[in-house]
Amino acid sequence: MRTETHQIRIVGGGQFACPEGERVLIAMERSGGNDIGVGCRGGGCGFCVVRVVEGEYRTGKMSTAKVSVADQAKGYVLACRLYPLNDLVIEIG
Template sequence: MRLEPYQIRILGGGQFACPEGERVLIAMEQFGASDIGVGCRGGGCGFCLVRVVEGEYRTGKMSTAKVSVADQAKGYALACRIYPMNDLVIEVL
């Protein structure tokens, strides 16, 4: 288990830490930041759509009506379903 949290940097915005196994959106809220829009937190509304510019991550289940498989291949994902595997740079849409 990793002891140091991953660093999440928002293009044109702030930066916050995300512990291993935590979702990016939840870590942002716990940090007190508000760079990413917050909606349902469940992967269905699409309000927290972002594009991961740099870094590796995995995603939990999210609505393909909000993020298609083709978009996922281009780095688009819902922040409420992104689990970083290293430091990330994210573009908020």
């Protein structure tokens, strides 16, 4: 089975590749980027909040204390819990 790689573009920032099934924050770090803030990498600190402007994605478990259900409906997610399903355009939260 072939894993697709998606392009992640940050509004006003860089661009990097992220394999499907890999978290956006980890892919950014691996590529040498530093546009997104890095905290706990575990979904609890809220430091890596971003808003998905374009594209489809899924998320892992996130603290609703850091990203409310209402904010999630507006596209806000934690980059450490963000998995692209196709190319994404994101902005720093």
